[in-house]
Amino acid sequence: MSYLGRRVGFYLVTIWAAITINFLIPRLMPGNPVQLLIARLQGQGTLSTRAIHALSVAFGLETHQSLVAQYWHYWVQLFHGNLGLSVTYYPSTVVNVIATALPWTLALVGISTVIAFVIGTGIGILAAWRRGSWLEAALPISTFFTAIPYFWLGLVAVAVFGVVLGWFPLSGGLGQGMAVAFNGTFISSALYHAALPAVTIVVTSMAGWMIGMRNMMVTTLGEDYVLVAQAKGLSERRVMMTYAARNAILPSIASFALSLSFVVSGAILVEIVFSYPGIGYVLFQAVQNEDYPLMEAIFLIITLAVLVANFVADLAYVFLDPRTRQEA
Amino acid sequence: MTTTVNDLSPRSELVGELEEPSPVARSARRRLSPKIVVGLAILGFFVLMAIVGPYVAPYNPSALGAHPLAGPSSAHPLGTTQTGQDVLSQLLVGARSSMVVGFVAGAIATALSIIVGISAGYLGGFAEEGLSMLSNIFLVIPALPLLIVLTAFLPRANAIVIAVVIAATGWAWGARVLRAQTLALRRQDYVEAARSVGERAWRIILFEILPNEAAIVASSFLFTVLFAILTDASLAFLGLGNITAWSWGSMLYWAENNEALTVGAFWWFVPPGLCIALLGTGLALANFGIDEFINPRLRAAGLSRRGLQIASRSHGLTPVMRRPTGSGGPSGTGSIRLAEDAPGVAAPLSFDEVSGASPKSQWAPAGGSRAPEGGGR
Numbered sequence: 001m002s003y004l005g006r007r008v009g010f011y012l013v014t015i016w017a018a019i020t021i022n023f024l025i026p027r028l029m030p031g032n033p034v035q036l037l038i039a040r041l042q043g044q045g046t047l048s049t050r051a052i053h054a055l056s057v058a059f060g061l062e063t064h065q066s067l068v069a070q071y072w073h074y075w076v077q078l079f080h081g082n083l084g085l086s087v088t089y090y091p092s093t094v095v096n097v098i099a100t101a102l103p104w105t106l107a108l109v110g111i112s113t114v115i116a117f118v119i120g121t122g123i124g125i126l127a128a129w130r131r132g133s134w135l136e137a138a139l140p141i142s143t144f145f146t147a148i149p150y151f152w153l154g155l156v157a158v159a160v161f162g163v164v165l166g167w168f169p170l171s172g173g174l175g176q177g178m179a180v181a182f183n184g185t186f187i188s189s190a191l192y193h194a195a196l197p198a199v200t201i202v203v204t205s206m207a208g209w210m211i212g213m214r215n216m217m218v219t220t221l222g223e224d225y226v227l228v229a230q231a232k233g234l235s236e237r238r239v240m241m242t243y244a245a246r247n248a249i250l251p252s253i254a255s256f257a258l259s260l261s262f263v264v265s266g267a268i269l270v271e272i273v274f275s276y277p278g279i280g281y282v283l284f285q286a287v288q289n290e291d292y293p294l295m296e297a298i299f300l301i302i303t304l305a306v307l308v309a310n311f312v313a314d315l316a317y318v319f320l321d322p323r324t325r326q327e328a
Numbered sequence: 329m330t331t332t333v334n335d336l337s338p339r340s341e342l343v344g345e346l347e348e349p350s351p352v353a354r355s356a357r358r359r360l361s362p363k364i365v366v367g368l369a370i371l372g373f374f375v376l377m378a379i380v381g382p383y384v385a386p387y388n389p390s391a392l393g394a395h396p397l398a399g400p401s402s403a404h405p406l407g408t409t410q411t412g413q414d415v416l417s418q419l420l421v422g423a424r425s426s427m428v429v430g431f432v433a434g435a436i437a438t439a440l441s442i443i444v445g446i447s448a449g450y451l452g453g454f455a456e457e458g459l460s461m462l463s464n465i466f467l468v469i470p471a472l473p474l475l476i477v478l479t480a481f482l483p484r485a486n487a488i489v490i491a492v493v494i495a496a497t498g499w500a501w502g503a504r505v506l507r508a509q510t511l512a513l514r515r516q517d518y519v520e521a522a523r524s525v526g527e528r529a530w531r532i533i534l535f536e537i538l539p540n541e542a543a544i545v546a547s548s549f550l551f552t553v554l555f556a557i558l559t560d561a562s563l564a565f566l567g568l569g570n571i572t573a574w575s576w577g578s579m580l581y582w583a584e585n586n587e588a589l590t591v592g593a594f595w596w597f598v599p600p601g602l603c604i605a606l607l608g609t610g611l612a613l614a615n616f617g618i619d620e621f622i623n624p625r626l627r628a629a630g631l632s633r634r635g636l637q638i639a640s641r642s643h644g645l646t647p648v649m650r651r652p653t654g655s656g657g658p659s660g661t662g663s664i665r666l667a668e669d670a671p672g673v674a675a676p677l678s679f680d681e682v683s684g685a686s687p688k689s690q691w692a693p694a695g696g697s698r699a700p701e702g703g704g705r
Contacts, residue, residue, distance in 0.1 A: 017469070018469055021469075021474070022477070025478060026481065143612045144605060144606075144608075147558075147604070147606075147611070148601070149558055149561050151562065152561075152600075152601030152604065152605070155583075156594075159592065159594055159597075164592065268473065269565065272565075283476065284566060287566055287567065295477050295480055296477055298473060299474060303473070310468060
């Protein structure tokens with residue numbers, strides 16, 4: 001089986017696992033969402049048994065059905081794109097809520113992740129090439145940045161650049177009363193609002209790429225072919241980029257997959273700090289309102305997005321590493 | 329220092345000998361990398377804070393005070409919250425909960441990763457495929473959204489429950505690394521020998537393989553503790569878990585919810601985040617120190633200015649070193665070394681030294697090949 005085929009198989013299994021986990025959590029955890037919701041609604045008057053039953057059906061938690069039957073029903077609903085109604089944004093469907101929020105997240109997290117990867121990898125290459133320079137001395141400082149909670153740096157950024165200096169808006173994704181339209185004012189307003197959250201994500205996630213790349217690069221620089229390249233009298237730049245970095249970057253791309261879930265988790269929190277109208281903020285609203293259908297759907301959609309990004313990284317890997325193109 | 333190059337031999341020859349550590353190995357272990365020292369010092373400071381914090385806190389962290397939102401003063405070194413609670417007391421009391429979650433989650437996740445990783449690597453075949461698939465799935469599924477969904481169904485979960493849930497999602501990385509290392513060790517002569525003598529599998533795993541993975545286990549433990557502390561703070565910040573108990577995360581939650589940002593009460597939200605970041609830095613530094621133990625090439629520490637100049641000068645030259653005929657080991661350990669051998673560079677330790685095996689002198693440098701050590705002077 002080819003490399004890519006194996007990866008696709010793996011992703012399919014992972015999607016199945018994520019969906020199954022998603023199905024099992026509300027059914028196996030001690031807290032029953034229907035019970036919680038009933039408890040919440042009971043403050044506003046008692047519920048009839050029929051209303052309770054209706055809620056159970058709406059959540060797909062009918063206890064008289066067997067687990068297998070519920071599981072089958074769950075898949076059928078999923079393939080119909082039916083993820084239920086949102087409690088928070090009632091009467092919107094979960095799918096609609098996510099569809100409005102997703103583009104914001106994709107733009108913010110996608111672009112800042114790519115920027116962080118490029119800058120971090122670039123600095124990593126240089127830090128390994130010029131060992132002992134100030135770049136290498138900066139490594140412990142970058143360690144500090146990897147350890148910072150994303151959302152806390154976001155809080156500090158809001159306090160400093162938003163409240164004290166007043167350079168950037170405190171929250172939101174657009175100016176007051178603006179609608180999504182593709183014209184100059186929209187784009188500039190969107191960029192203006194995205195700047196601070198994007199910088200927060202870049203600063204905190206960059207260090208991880210940097211340290212990883214530097215370590216791979218240092219290992220690669222010890223290889224014989226780098227020595228040969230130098231012995232041939234090739235230019236520094238050529239040895240660094242074409243011989244060493246080109247090989248050292250492969251594991252970095254392979255680990256892109258694994259690091260991405262960390263980055264996405266952090267980005268969710270950054271959105272919450274900045275009240276950015278993306279998936280993370282919607283997830284926060286869902287948590288605040290005990291909106292279980294929305295929470296679960298967001299977990300699925302984030303997992304799916306991470307898997308797609310991983311698959312793109314795999315395609316890049318196949319393109320870059322000829323060994324994966326050979327029949328194994 | 330003089331035996332620097334001796335440690336480059338392929339692992340297979342080294343690990344067979346489990347005699348007393350040579351003086352060199354011992355002295356090398358005594359000179360720990362500054363990263364480990366600094367990292368452990370920071371870690372020790374916070375462990376101390378978690379132990380004595382609640383006893384030395386000047387106030388009851390929940391007691392309301394007369395001076396709401398007051399900046400740092402002699403009565404309240406870190407100021408007060410919106411209800412006049414003492415921030416320093418909250419910080420000291422909260423340290424315990426954050427540290428307990430971190431270390432309990434780290435311990436559980438490390439145990440899980442040892443069980444899954446080593447059995448996957450040692451057993452091979454169908455079990456290996458299944459277990460490594462399982463850990464890869466857990467690696468790719470984004471942990472935080474999963475944890476949010478999980479903890480949302482556990483209202484008012486206490487610290488230990490949160491730690492268990494975090495451990496359930498955070499073990500996969502360690503398992504993956506341990507599996508790879510076990511695969512490499514499994515075919516070593518001494519493991520084969522133990523097997524042919526008739527040792528039971530659990531004994532081989534426990535006494536032959538595990539000791540040689542001590543550094544990786546330690547590294548994955550520290551990594552998981554860091555992950556758990558960050559995740560715990562994130563969950564508390566979202567209002568999940570137990571936000572009525574004091575922890576660094578719940579401090580941030582209350583600060584955010586009481587508009588500490590917009591009123592500029594930096595003394596309220598900066599200290600807990602800074603503590604998390606510092607503790608995380610300590611853990612990560614210790615981790616990098618261990619990485620350098622495992623892969624000596626990564627070392628930067630100890631490069632003096634002079635040593636660097638020599639190193640960079642010799643960079644383009646062909647080092648006068650002879651490779652041993654038998655060392656066709658993995659590219660990592662057996663290849664010709666460049667700048668890293670400059671004077672002042674700490675002696676590279678092979679991975680096995682960490683666990684106490686003494687490196688056997690595998691290949692002696694040819695006459696002039698002490699050059700990387702003294703030649704530049």
